[in-house]
Amino acid sequence: DTGSAAATPIDPRFDIAYVTPVTIGTPPQTLQLDLDTGSSDLWVFSSHTPASQVRGQRIYAPDKSTTSKLLNGHTWSITYGDGSGSRGNVYTDKFTIGGVTVKSQAIETAQQVSSSFTTEDAIDGLVGLGFSTLNTVSPNGQLTFFDNAKPNLDSPVFTADLKYMKPGTYDFGFIDKTKYTGEITYVPVETDPGYWTFTSSGYGVGSGTFSSSPITGIADTGTSLVYLPTAIVTAYYRQVQGATNSRSYGGYVFPCNSTLPAFVFGVGEAKFTIPPSYMSYAAVTDGSPTCFGGLQSSSGIGVNIWGDVALKAAFVVFNGEEPPTIGWANK
Numbered sequence: 001d002t003g004s005a006a007a008t009p010i011d012p013r014f015d016i017a018y019v020t021p022v023t024i025g026t027p028p029q030t031l032q033l034d035l036d037t038g039s040s041d042l043w044v045f046s047s048h049t050p051a052s053q054v055r056g057q058r059i060y061a062p063d064k065s066t067t068s069k070l071l072n073g074h075t076w077s078i079t080y081g082d083g084s085g086s087r088g089n090v091y092t093d094k095f096t097i098g099g100v101t102v103k104s105q106a107i108e109t110a111q112q113v114s115s116s117f118t119t120e121d122a123i124d125g126l127v128g129l130g131f132s133t134l135n136t137v138s139p140n141g142q143l144t145f146f147d148n149a150k151p152n153l154d155s156p157v158f159t160a161d162l163k164y165m166k167p168g169t170y171d172f173g174f175i176d177k178t179k180y181t182g183e184i185t186y187v188p189v190e191t192d193p194g195y196w197t198f199t200s201s202g203y204g205v206g207s208g209t210f211s212s213s214p215i216t217g218i219a220d221t222g223t224s225l226v227y228l229p230t231a232i233v234t235a236y237y238r239q240v241q242g243a244t245n246s247r248s249y250g251g252y253v254f255p256c257n258s259t260l261p262a263f264v265f266g267v268g269e270a271k272f273t274i275p276p277s278y279m280s281y282a283a284v285t286d287g288s289p290t291c292f293g294g295l296q297s298s299s300g301i302g303v304n305i306w307g308d309v310a311l312k313a314a315f316v317v318f319n320g321e322e323p324p325t326i327g328w329a330n331k
């Protein structure tokens with residue numbers, strides 16, 4: 001098998017997240033889900049989600065699918081880094097992304113979602129593409145879509161080609177040579193505790209010198225921004241006129257008309273440049289002259305996160321061979 005599906009920004013003004021169309025059940029029910037390498041639960045808004053918590057999202061109704069089966073006695077509950085969360089019960093059903101079908105995928109149906117999910121009408125749920133060890137289903141953990149699909153994929157990989165303010169693609173089972181330039185640099189992945197954890201070889205601010213120092217972090221399609229050690233973040237914002245670390249806004253902000261340097265990060269011998277446009281995430285509120293930075297400190301998180309702001313600057317191969325590796329190429 002091979003497949004390809006669009007990753008479309010949910011907001012035309014700035015890249016907060018990307019959604020991908022999937023189909024569930026028989027006849028197929030289409031939902032727009034956020035493919036997230038930072039978690040490993042596939043959960044959806046459903047006919048079990050209280051109407052008061054559903055505001056425009058599409059839902060999966062297992063009772064309308066002839067192939068759905070309740071996974072008796074199984075429940076799930078997940079909390080994300082931004083404090084949002086959801087919980088519910090579990091079905092298995094036919095699940096397809098971009099033409100790749102898993103006949104019996106664990107579909108976690110939400111019986112409760114936190115308010116930030118209710119208010120985000122563009123996201124109907126998540127497809128966790130982290131390692132299955134992170135799956136929260138109890139009493140028996142379930143496999144991710146990728147782990148279920150892998151044996152039937154031409155190659156045990158999926159790739160992310162996210163783009164700045166326009167649709168990109170997720171490919172499954174093959175590496176599309178037309179999507180990158182030069183070589184793909186592969187580095188080892190640490191699978192404990194279950195993220196795509198790798199070590200970057202260093203960073204540079206604008207045209208400044210490149211600092212070769214290992215930065216271990218996770219490649220996370222479900223996180224909008226880049227979160228790195230404070231020393232790196234302060235070195236970056238030192239080059240930005242009027243930048244301050246705002247307690248009220250919860251991070252580094254600067255005047256939207258400030259000139260921003262690019263941010264360079266290394267993977268092995270390769271270098272990747274996040275252009276200044278990606279480094280200004282968004283105005284803190286609509287129309288404000290103050291902008292929120294795409295690079296923030298990881299000190300409050302406990303892990304460095306290479307989120308969408310970094311992933312957009314590259315073509316990334318999530319290689320599920322044993323042992324897993326991650327590949328980065330320019331594009």
Ligand SMILES: CC(C)(C)S(=O)(=O)N[C@@H](Cc1ccccc1)C(=O)N[C@@H](Cc1c[nH]c[nH+]1)C(=O)N[C@@H](CC1CCCCC1)C(O)(O)C(F)(F)C(=O)NCCN1CCOCC1
Pocket residue numbers: 016017034036037038039040078079080081082083084116120134135136220221222223224225301305
């Ligand atoms: C707008 C913003 C200020 C840049 S934001 O930070 O709010 N953006 C959110 C994403 C978002 C999209 C759409 C609407 C609203 C919010 C964001 O970047 N959230 C990160 C922030 C973060 C990470 N760490 C600390 N803070 C996050 O929680 N990302 C998770 C997926 C998100 C959750 C909210 C909905 C969209 C998808 C994540 O899965 O990528 C994760 F890795 F960060 C995470 O929390 N993984 C859960 C890991 N657990 C470990 C235990 O076992 C179960 C799984």
